[in-house]
Amino acid sequence: MKKRSRKQPKLKKKILSSELSLGPCGKPFEERKCHNFCQLTSDMIQVFKAEGAILDANPAWFQALEYSNQDLSQLTVFHIVHPKDKKEAEDIFLAVLRDGKPRKFQGTFVGKSGKELKVEGAVSRLLHQGKPYALSGIFHDVTRHKHYEHLKDEFISTVSHELRTPLTVVREGVSQVRDELLGPVPDDQKALLDMVLQNSDRLARIIEELLDVSRLEAGQVRLHRRLCDLAVVVREVVENFKIIVKRKNLEIFTDFSPETIEIYIDRDKIIQVLNHLLNNALKFTDQGHIKIHLRVREGFAECKISDTGKGISPKDIPLAFQKFSQFDREVGPGDRGTGLGLSICKKLVELHHGRVKIESVPAKGTTATFLLPQYTHREFFKDAIAQAMSRCVDKGSPLSIIIFDILDFEALEKKLGVRQVERIVLKMEKIINGALRRVVDVAIKDTKAIMVLLPDTPRESAFIALGRISQILEDYLIREQMTPGVELHSSVVCFPQEAKTLEEILDKIYA
Amino acid sequence: MKKILIIDDEPQILLVVGTRLKVNGYTVVTALTGEQGIKRAKKELPDLILLDHVMPEMDGGEVLDYLQKDPITKHIPVLIFTANVKEVKVGEVQMRGAVDCLFKPFTSQQLLAKVKEVLDKKT
Numbered sequence: 287m288k289k290r291s292r293k294q295p296k297l298k299k300k301i302l303s304s305e306l307s308l309g310p311c312g313k314p315f316e317e318r319k320c321h322n323f324c325q326l327t328s329d330m331i332q333v334f335k336a337e338g339a340i341l342d343a344n345p346a347w348f349q350a351l352e353y354s355n356q357d358l359s360q361l362t363v364f365h366i367v368h369p370k371d372k373k374e375a376e377d378i379f380l381a382v383l384r385d386g387k388p389r390k391f392q393g394t395f396v397g398k399s400g401k402e403l404k405v406e407g408a409v410s411r412l413l414h415q416g417k418p419y420a421l422s423g424i425f426h427d428v429t430r431h432k433h434y435e436h437l438k439d440e441f442i443s444t445v446s447h448e449l450r451t452p453l454t455v456v457r458e459g460v461s462q463v464r465d466e467l468l469g470p471v472p473d474d475q476k477a478l479l480d481m482v483l484q485n486s487d488r489l490a491r492i493i494e495e496l497l498d499v500s501r502l503e504a505g506q507v508r509l510h511r512r513l514c515d516l517a518v519v520v521r522e523v524v525e526n527f528k529i530i531v532k533r534k535n536l537e538i539f540t541d542f543s544p545e546t547i548e549i550y551i552d553r554d555k556i557i558q559v560l561n562h563l564l565n566n567a568l569k570f571t572d573q574g575h576i577k578i579h580l581r582v583r584e585g586f587a588e589c590k591i592s593d594t595g596k597g598i599s600p601k602d603i604p605l606a607f608q609k610f611s612q613f614d615r616e617v618g619p620g621d622r623g624t625g626l627g628l629s630i631c632k633k634l635v636e637l638h639h640g641r642v643k644i645e646s647v648p649a650k651g652t653t654a655t656f657l658l659p660q661y662t663h664r665e666f667f668k669d670a671i672a673q674a675m676s677r678c679v680d681k682g683s684p685l686s687i688i689i690f691d692i693l694d695f696e697a698l699e700k701k702l703g704v705r706q707v708e709r710i711v712l713k714m715e716k717i718i719n720g721a722l723r724r725v726v727d728v729a730i731k732d733t734k735a736i737m738v739l740l741p742d743t744p745r746e747s748a749f750i751a752l753g754r755i756s757q758i759l760e761d762y763l764i765r766e767q768m769t770p771g772v773e774l775h776s777s778v779v780c781f782p783q784e785a786k787t788l789e790e791i792l793d794k795i796y797a
Numbered sequence: 798m799k800k801i802l803i804i805d806d807e808p809q810i811l812l813v814v815g816t817r818l819k820v821n822g823y824t825v826v827t828a829l830t831g832e833q834g835i836k837r838a839k840k841e842l843p844d845l846i847l848l849d850h851v852m853p854e855m856d857g858g859e860v861l862d863y864l865q866k867d868p869i870t871k872h873i874p875v876l877i878f879t880a881n882v883k884e885v886k887v888g889e890v891q892m893r894g895a896v897d898c899l900f901k902p903f904t905s906q907q908l909l910a911k912v913k914e915v916l917d918k919k920t
Contacts, residue, residue: 450880451807453900458813460907467820490902 304413321523327767328602330395330405330425333412336379338362341420350427368402370679373787378409383418386411391423402431414790435504435602447492453493457486495626499609502633507675509552509637510725511666513715515657516547516587517580523560524578529574530568540679542580547587549658550666550730556658559642562590563654570652571595585660586640591693592653598646606644607632627674631656663732670730672788674741677726686748688738688755690714693773695734703770710772711736714759721758737795745780752776798823802841804860805849805878806832814847815907818912838870845915847909848895848908850879856891864892865894874915878903 303522328348334340349377351366357470367375369733370429378389387539395403398425409424411418417712432561462468464479470478501507518653523716524538531538567576574594583586598606611626628644635642671687678685693699699707711731718729718738736753756776763772785791802824805811809834811827818825818879826841828834838846838862846864864870876888878899891900896915899908 295901447880450901451810452881455807455809455813455903458905459809460816462813462816462820484903646914 287501305322317536328427328530329407330423330427331404331431332363332366332425333420334363334423335420335520336383339363340366341648350397350403352401357398366395368396370394370438379421379508382409382411382421382423386418391425395425403427404428404432439504442496444537446497446500449489449493453486454681457483457490460486492626495630498630502630502637507555507585507634508614508677509555511550511552511638511670511748512719512728513548513550513712513731514553516549516551516589517542517545518555519551519556520560520578520580522563523557526561527568529555534568534572536568536571536573537575538721539575539577542575544582545660547580547660549580549587549660551638555637556651557658559631560589560591562631563656566627566654567591567593567595567652570597574651576770582660586657587660588655588657590655594651597648597650597652598644599648603646607642612791663730667730667737668788668792669729669737671791674726675740675788675791677741677782681742683742684744684783686740686745687779687781687791687795688740688748688750688752689779690736690738690755691775692734692778693775698772710766710768714762717730717762718755735795745783746780748778748780754780798822798824799845800826800841800843801847802828802843803835803843803847804828804831804837804852805847806830806852807849807907811823811847814908817908821908822825823912831857831860832903834860835870836865836868838873839867842869843873844911846873847899847912848875848877850877850890851881861890861893861895873886876880876911876915876918 293513310369312525324344328346330350331344332340332347333342340358340363352359362573363375363379366371366641375391375393375673378391381387382389388408390406390408392406393404395405404427405425407423408421409421411508412420412421448557460479463471463574464476464483498507516632519538520542533556564576571593572595572639576594577590577592579588579590579592581590607628609629632642635658635775638658640658642654642656644654661784671685674685688764692707695707711733715729715731715736718736722729722738727739729736731737738751742753756774759774779785779794781791800820801818803811803814803825803856804827805814806829808829810880811829814883815825815827826843827839828837832848832855834846834848837843841851847858848857851872852860857879861877864873864875871894875894876897877895878901880901897911
């Protein structure tokens, strides 16, 4: 190893100079300047092989991780990367080495003394004589930043909770006086009390939305996705707005194509998004109509809400998704927003791996569009397992997955027809979801199988659930006179007991 | 007349919620601690218990477990009310035996609707 470290410097200089030698204007930097940059920067820089061996590092790296030059020969990059990030780091390193595209890395580094550093940075490929030689990583220590972020989230969350009880007392107390439970109240005083009530409702809304934002930003919001018809969800939301629409003398038109859009979403969260976007459209539209389009394109379900309202000026559009941004407010009484709604919508849609955008022409109207990916069953299932796994890793609890395979699937399709079999599988998925007792549990169908995810559930308890669900499914099949005919085979896979990674779980399921 | 027991360590909550329920025709019994609440529940055998989740010494979850284990009180529906949206999950509370959750701040309409819904279901 010593031999290699004596040989290395010449090569390293070459590597660093070949990668860093061009400035933004294309003129070469002096090698000395490049060297000075590596020496003086507070970011950690390391040069390493994808399989782990560390070839070189800069002073900031040694200082932050408390290692010395002598330690380098015995170290691999996987001594530095926290075990929980090892798999992800390995994947990133190999991908960069393969295609040469730099990639971001976020994770935890562990120093010599065991001290943990939260880092963010990028990994890129180094070439030697035109061939991939090693990787370089530049990382920024964000430990303090993450700590403050956590404190801020905790603060918002605690304050929000502490405000709720006094707000209940204020609201209910005023409401009782207003409702004359304690004696008659003159009309002018009633008007004043109504104002207090409206404002305490607004305060409650702000607290609610602040809490939503802080939980979304802290990554504490988890989706509970189920297969739903987006068209039905939109219709339900529109129905709830009918009274306000009538009161404002407006109209709502819907145009859904196709009429049914089956999609895996967290229904409540998408309703929250729709409620907010429709509420905004109604708030800023005094005459004309609101149109809702639903389309399916390129693997996405697209929902477009257009109004004929006063619109947003172009300079304000980029601010629309920022927290607390409110514009074109009118002087005088009226429904005040909190300026948090759109940023919540954006985050909720992004949690679904979707996108949201606002387009507007002043005095003509605004169009808010959100797109949600239409996963295949398998993609969705993979995503759902990954989420359930991260929940279980956080809690240090097991995740059990029950698999119901439909035996002789092809023969069954021939016998009953593809449509009929599809209908049966869908019905069974619905029955299982109806029978699950906890919000976190979910059943997802694939073509030939139904998987049931049970977070925080050891293998033994999964078998109890399996017995119960099997009975319910059997009752259904008997009722529908499909026994004999549809035969199910069931099994259980438990993480981390039997499979330690997502890939291992999938291998076991699809074996 | 249906009898409702409210258990909350905030006397002001007992006052405002109690008043609203009394005016709407319910008999109201109150308790300021979990322990006192369990005693009242056994003695008064109310039709419904409104239980605060966050309380010092014995919290709502513990009171709920106790009420569920005791054959005298296990049939009484319990409605949890709480300010702790982050910690209290409706599904988990229901698994422990409560019928539902009411999150603070609630309006009188929400309170009365939920109480009526639970009592109607019981009968």
